[in-house]
Amino acid sequence: MQATQAAAGDTATLEAATYRKVGWRLIPFLMLCYFVAYLDRVNVGFAQLQMKSDLQFSDAVYGFGAGIFFLGYFLFEVPSNLVLHRVGARIWIARIMITWGLISALTMFIQTPAMFYVARFLLGLAEAGFFPGIILYLTYWYPAARRSQMTAWFMSAVALSGLIGGPVSGWILHTFHGHAGLAGWQWLFLLEGLPAVVLGVVVLLYLDNGIAQARWLTDAEKTLLQERIASEAQTKTHASALQAMASPRVWLLALVYFSVVMGLYGLGFWLPLLFKTTGVSDPLVIGWLVAIPYGVSILAMILVGRRSDAKRERRWHVAIPALLGAAGLLLSTLWTDNTLGAVLTLTLATCGIMTVLPLFWSLPTAFLTGTAAAAGIALINALGNLAGFFGPSIVGWVKQATHSTNGGILVLAAFMVLCALLVLSLPGRDIDR
Template identity: 50%
Template sequence: MQTIDENTLFRKISVRILPVLMLGFFFSYLNRVNVGFAKLQMASDLQFSDAVYGFGAGIFFLGYFLLEVPSNVILHKVGARRWISRIMVTWGLLSCATIFIRTPTQFYVMRFLLGLAEAGFIPGAIYYMSQWYPAARRGRAWGVFYIALASSGVIGGLVSGSVLRFMTGLGGLRGWQWLILVEGIPTVLLGIYIFFRMSEDIRRVKWLSEPEKEHLTSVLAAENRDKLSHGFAGLLMNARIWALVVIYFVYNMGLYAISFWMPTLVQKMGVTDAFTIGVMTAVPGACAIISMLVFGFSADRHNERKWHLIVAFSMAAIGFSLCVLWQNQPILGVIALCIANMGVLSIPALFWSLPTAFLTGVTAAAGIAMINSIGNLAGFVSPYMIGYLKDLTGRTDTALFVVAGGLVLGALLLAAVLRARPHGNIDAQQVRANVR
């Protein structure tokens, strides 16, 4: 029997599937939060208050919540290639249509429809990757995948700032309208590419040898025999799953606080030029890329998730607190944003190893989507809360401390509900017993 070099095998897999998924994730996140940069012009052009902006930014996640679980169940049935392609083409077209909004109601409707369209992409990508990587390889793979999240902040900040500064008035469109088009059209094109090119069935791909296919299939099959495949009702009755929902919710409060409000926070430090704001918001994203790689590789090397996650949550909480203390000092303020962003963006790649460690099949698809959809409701709560409190008090201090407190809660929940084995693995047998 031919000996398979697993490092070579998974390098082949990563080269084939990660770049496309990362690019999709990059545009997914960019299209979701580019409204944060658009706000710098759009709010004054359309006379939107901070509360209107915060509500519109957040209502995206209500639509997202409604279709997230059904979308991932459909993906499991019809296949990742067709469904991810459909998701990307639909949300790309709707994102482009946002340039026509003129009133708060139109803004709310378009953001809600965008959430409906995008529902299912991220949990679909997570589920799809779990069909190619065994648990021991997922930390590194997801760490690389989530670089797209941080790079959208780096590249998105530079591109967004440049578009707002240099393309305003071109063709009769404002900079914020060009920003949405420049970041929406490539999404449609990538969705079309995915339909024709995404690899889906291990047995049919031509870039793996037959021994490699057999080895990968047997490894994944052996792992899946020890996982659960129960009905959705079983997920709803499982306390451990709900703890993961809460942990993911408070993580998203931090993520979307920094995503939707970072340009405004930098502007509040006294920076007024849109291009300079773009450059300064790129720095926390660059720092987060390094942090994500370090956390991901360290977690896999030490076969440990719990304490890595607790450290990441704690870093994020400290960073948000420092954002309040250093809000009027540009250099220190950007350092605070770097600490917050490094902590927040190091969380998801580690977090998703928890549910995928004990769920399989359609239960895994539904479980991932359930955690993601409910947790992403924080994307509605967080930006709206910040906008409302900023309009009410004229400051962001209270809201940022609330976000920091939520992240502390996440760290405490992780310490309370995840029992570690001697080598740091989550006690999967206990989790399986709780699911039953």
């Protein structure tokens, strides 16, 4: 009995140490990559503070251009993830980062609405597959019981891009405007696009395709990790890519994700302007104000993700933050001319929306594996991210028609409520792992 307990204790110690080692090796680097990816995706929200007036773009033109990124993203998402599953994460993630960094930097040369639309569409094509590829990649290393917390850490890069990227973007607009004959928004695209190219090269040197290729792990550590993944795989449904894409559960989850992405990008692309409408004009100050909601969100994401893993409960840990996000959006319409009120309500909205994101991805990965996971995750992300087109566009159209963002914000709040209701309709036995 004592020998058995000692052996179990040794295994538990090895397991804890091994996952800690994997976490420190992978998660900070993946966070950095996603930080740069998300910054390049939404820096157009800061660029609009100068770009719209310089190029004479209307709110509708800006909203459509910000959102058309997701049409390109949608078209190439599933093929990209299937290629990643076949050729490996190292080569494909590097390709994605290098091409999107170059396109983001070249956006500095746009002059017309048509050029703006083309640049954003091509950026979506280039970046397609990055996020679902990383979600798939994490399933190669972590079982479900550990994955929500790791996904939360990874996705906190979105909040970090607001926390750090907001002030940095504001500083670039404030400091570099007029240097070398370029506008601040042109410097913004250039200086925030090139780091992705550099990181893409680093991916080729640093990232491993999976456990078997990780030379920094011992044989005992590799065996333990592979056993944990193999054990979980036995509980999942093994299906083809087509079967996964035809699954009603996958389509329901796509609708859930569509709802939360409506809130994410509808708010994210317009957040700088929402603070500007309260009377703040300096881009640097706006950058610091944008940092507040995202900074608080990081703490909320990590704590709720950790609690969800500990309780092995997913539905309510998604639904309650979604409802809080809706409440924050709703309340923000009452404080459009008060900076402090806007900070408080938009912080609540951002915390709710951001907390939902990593927890959501514990739902499809609880029952999908292999090629089915590659296709299912990509399909969910592709369909969900179509909301990235509709969210900013709706706010832009409503603002141009009514001269207020309130109507568009209320639409985003309604979608967050829908997200909560759909998640609660899912059977807990399928996803609470």
